[in-house]
Amino acid sequence: MKRKLILLVNLLIVSQFTYSQINMEDSTVRTIAYWENKEITSYQITYESFEIIENDTSKWNKIAYVVDMEILDSTATKYDVSWTYRDFVFDLGERDTLYQPYVEKMLTISEGSEVKFRTDEYGSFQEVINWEEISEFYRKAGDTLKSAFGDIPQINQMVDQTFISYRSKNSIETQSIKDVLQFLNFHGGEYKLGEELSGIINSPNVLGKDRLETQVYILLEEIFPEDNDYKIVSFSEANPEQLASETRLVLKTMMPNATEVELDGFMAEVGKLSNTVENVSVIHGWGWPIFSKEVKNVGSDQKIKVEIRTIEIL
Numbered sequence: 001m002k003r004k005l006i007l008l009v010n011l012l013i014v015s016q017f018t019y020s021q022i023n024m025e026d027s028t029v030r031t032i033a034y035w036e037n038k039e040i041t042s043y044q045i046t047y048e049s050f051e052i053i054e055n056d057t058s059k060w061n062k063i064a065y066v067v068d069m070e071i072l073d074s075t076a077t078k079y080d081v082s083w084t085y086r087d088f089v090f091d092l093g094e095r096d097t098l099y100q101p102y103v104e105k106m107l108t109i110s111e112g113s114e115v116k117f118r119t120d121e122y123g124s125f126q127e128v129i130n131w132e133e134i135s136e137f138y139r140k141a142g143d144t145l146k147s148a149f150g151d152i153p154q155i156n157q158m159v160d161q162t163f164i165s166y167r168s169k170n171s172i173e174t175q176s177i178k179d180v181l182q183f184l185n186f187h188g189g190e191y192k193l194g195e196e197l198s199g200i201i202n203s204p205n206v207l208g209k210d211r212l213e214t215q216v217y218i219l220l221e222e223i224f225p226e227d228n229d230y231k232i233v234s235f236s237e238a239n240p241e242q243l244a245s246e247t248r249l250v251l252k253t254m255m256p257n258a259t260e261v262e263l264d265g266f267m268a269e270v271g272k273l274s275n276t277v278e279n280v281s282v283i284h285g286w287g288w289p290i291f292s293k294e295v296k297n298v299g300s301d302q303k304i305k306v307e308i309r310t311i312e313i314l
Contacts, residue, residue: 021285022223022230027193029220029230031186033123033287035081037074041288042314043067045179052304060093063107066314067179076121080129083115083180102158105148109141115177123187123287128177131169138166182294182309185279186232187287191220203238212246212275213239228285238275247273271300288313 021030045067050060066087073080088107092100116130128134142159149155165175191197196219203214214236222231244267251266252258258266274297281292292311299305 021287022225022228024223024225027223028190029193029223029232030190031123031188031232031283031287033079033119033121033187035071035074035079035123035287037071040068040070043069043183044312044314046310047179048308050306051299052306053302061091061103062093063088063090065089065107072116078121078126079119079123081117081119083117085113085115086111098152098154099158102145102149102155105145106141106162109144113137115180117177117180119184120188123184125181125184125187128169128173131172134172134176135166135168138163179309179311182279182292183289183311185234185292185294186218186281186283189218191218191232193220193223195220203236213242215239229282229290231280231282233281234277234279236277240273243273243275269302271302273300274298274304 021032023029043066044064046062046064048060048062051058065085068082068084068086070082070084071079072082088111090103090107092103113134114130115128115134117128118126120126142163145159146156165171196217198215198217201214201216203212216234216236218232218234220230220232224230247270248263248267251263255262277294277296279292279294282290284290289311290313292309294307294309296307296309297304298307
């Protein structure tokens with residue numbers, strides 16, 4: 001959820017602090033990054049997704065991989081961080097025979113890919129700093145995939161749909177690094193045990209940053225002083241009316257020649273829209289998430305897509 005927490009919680013910006021983020025005297029914690037320059041930490045990440053249509057589940061798949069996180073540069077005002085992806089494994093369930101080798105080839109190409117991003121001094125996400133390299137990497141990967149499968153129209157369409165989120169800085173930062181954003185979800189905030197924080201923030205969508213009004217709730221559930229870590233949860237829900245208007249804009253962008261009547265028909269087929277995200281994390285006092293699970297439900301009363309991402313320190 002990026003630097004939204006600063007706006008949401010009206011953060012206390014501290015000029016001097018110690019390495020202890022847990023204060024048992026007033027039952028508060030701060031989620032601040034205390035990361036050493038050139039430090040490397042690895043995480044196992046598992047991503048599962050499926051669709052629910054009238055209580056029936058379809059299009060289930062599961063992908064797991066390892067990220068090696070290295071602190072490239074540490075200053076008084078920022079961290080530059082590298083995430084290198086490796087060891088992809090996947091299970092696509094009962095999918096068609098063409099999709100299976102396509103995903104296998106795509107993940108093979110992605111082995112060793114790297115995302116470099118910058119945070120502020122607290123660990124709050126700022127930007128992707130190698131987005132041009134990422135965009136070029138996946139442009140070439142798309143060409144390789146199309147060539148490897150002999151320019152099959154169905155494959156070409158899957159390639160274009162898969163890599164559309166890598167075409168620009170905005171699409172990469174809002175659509176392609178959701179694991180990074182989940183990892184940094186609570187950084188930069190101060191929280192009190194049992195005290196629910198709530199507020200409205202502006203979230204990004206496919207059309208740009210800060211376009212979608214979202215209600216957010218955050219709760220520090222438990223503190224474990226003996227382990228120097230704590231459990232914290234968040235829940236967010238997008239404004240349904242604004243979600244509908246943004247979806248209509250997306251459809252208009254995808255189908256510029258569609259009439260208003262046709263767009264009305266598409267929106268009626270889509271149904272009442274919803275977008276919720278729930279995050280449960282355990283974070284160490286030095287600012288390293290030990291465990292994080294995020295469940296995202298996006299769709300309508302007609303169809304819901306569920307995405308579950310789990311991040312665990314190795």
